[in-house]
Amino acid sequence: MAQAERKLKELKTSQLKHDIGARRDLVVTLNTRSQPRLISYGDDFMVAKLPPGTRVVYPPPPLEPLPDPDVAIRYALLHPENADPLFAQLNPNMRVTIAIDDISLPLPPMQRPDLRERMLNIVLRMLADYGVDDVHLVIATSLHRRMTEDEIRRMVGERVFKAYWPDRLYNFDAENRAEVVMLGKTDHGEEVWLSKRAAESDLLIYLNINLVPMDGGHKSVAVGLAPYQSLRHHHNPATLRDSHSYMDPTRSGLHRSADRMGKVVNRNLNVFTIETAINNRMYGGLLDFLHKNEDRFTDWDRARLSGFKWTLGNLSDGLRREMLRRYAAPYGMTGVWAGETEAVHGKALARVFQQYAVPVKGQSDILIVGVPYICPYNVNSIMNPVLVQCTGLGYLFNMYRNKPLVRAGGTLIICHPLRDEFHPEHHPSYVEFFHRCLAETNESTELEKRFEAEFARNPTYLHMYRYGNAYHGVHPFYMWYWGEPGRQHLGRIIAAGCEEPEVAARMGWEAADTLDQAIAMATSELGRSASITYLHLPPLVIADVE
């Protein structure tokens, strides 16, 4: 029996009903009568007629959310995995640090109240009830940009913000030498550095949201509260090349390294992890047609699509971006677990895969993906070309378990306008990386050897990271390395709908004006019988490729 089908059999009856009923038509082969498909294309969507025979992989429908998330969170705290209940670990004289996932997930940001606000309200109430006063809330930004005051307020809620900001609620500063400490080394010689406040606390509570399977687990603490000195051990070309894929932690070099570091952390600290899983209801209300198979569009769906396209097409770039930024997703919480990191993460992972996994038979010669307007590193910002690369090659290519959706040496078509546009306050080092480093080489190991240390220690970028809202100077390198497994695996990468071909050329890609042209370019080499798969987004989907 195929592995993916066996997984479905392991599900409980109610889950199986959901899966079989809803996942029946998630892999569709197009014919001449099929409707054009909707493809993410930066701040817009393409509507494209794909060649007959193209296989389209659709995301599963959203799992039913838990009816009362607050009750579920309280239950998890009282019935933790491999740990004492939270209340039993508290005493009035203790020092507690609560670390929180940052703005990089979920995407798009969720409607209020954010799950982090719900968790914080309950955990802080419990700490207060047991007389714990020495509590700091640290946003686990690692080398991400500092969240702004408004972003933090939105995430944690007004009540927590008023009580804790800015003295006891703040962004982690990985470059403040007084704020980080080395805990030790792993058996692979990796240095494990961590937030000093967290390391000196009697209890570290981590509040997580699992958007995709690469989130959570040991990665939360060992990466989120760690500085460059730790991250360089796994955010490097060699480790990332050994990841197949990022969405399958059991086969990811990145996760193996984070796990080793996490074990060192857990030996030194008392960590209480709270992980949540959410469903994939990215778009609701008037935009819920974005989740649907286009062949099943009703007249109302088509009218809404026309209206949506018309609106996007008639707004200025700035307004369109602002409109999309303001959109908040109606995610629902599908599970919450608390306790010991690995036990908690195992349960969260199972639920996340239940939401995203779709069995797919075999690889194809060509894979088409559409890169949307948002990725973890451009919330309230601009999707620059390096991030398009990271999203297309790093995330969307990696949306698989077992084997990639496209065969080795195959072609990846990435739909995005690919403009030479950067946010100077959020991504200052990206500009230099793109215009200076990539102009000299796009070989990851060469970039690492020649430029990484210089960017990591650049005083201007460090200043902007520490006091402004910029990503760390080394961050564009990590984004580039992120695409390394994809670059190693693929034969060709074509940017479809590319407005600035020189941008594609700088990244070693080919450019095509339209998707039709990109498909023609790909099939000219592979022949008309080349198989094509389109990974339909939004929302997210993970292909279990047999």
Added chain:
Amino acid sequence: MSVHNGNSFRAAAFYDLDGTLVDVNLLHVTAYMLANVAQWKGRIANVAALAMRLPRLYRAERHDRRLLNVAMFGIFKGISRDRLFVLGEEYCDRVLMQHFYSQAVDLVEGNRAAGLEPILVSGSPDFVVAALARRIGVETWAANRLAYSRNLASGRLREPIIAGEEKARWCEEFAARKGLRLRDCWGYADSYYDLPFLTALGHPVAVNPDRRLMATARDRQWPIIRFARIRAAAPAWPLDGES
């Protein structure tokens, strides 16, 4: 490649001063000098004269930074060179060092540790910039110089007047002299009038930029830095080790 205190520099970091590293401006320097240059009666007359010139200075500022410098330095006419240099030292200790952004100290020292030789390029008078450069360990600087006649300021500036394109030209000449490539050098400034200076360098950075420089920096995707205006105390200088 130049060498300083055992550091070998691969390139240079050029810093504008007023509004960039310190939160005072040229008018402040001038007012301080005039208010301290003579006996009480003379001080009042000097400050009154400066006040009378303000509309003219404002017009000059709106039109051309070079004109502002010429108009501003004319006020020093008749003051002895010795007195100006003494006042420069005093102003540096009592005002400038207190108004140095502490984060700017980190930046300058960090750049120095990263192999960028610090150079001050300022429209302020040389008797102030020289005093400051000594205190922060900067060997090379460019500033405006008054012309003197029989040891008294003539009220005229000596060429080149460090403003606008002259700043860029000075940097080009300096780099050529030192064998540096401008494309490897960094430049920090706060004003739209510094645009020629910033565009001459490979790594321009807008620091606390005015509205027009902010728009330009965003358009050209230059890094934008904001130094906090609140300081608990005067920054320690120099820092130990790199930032």
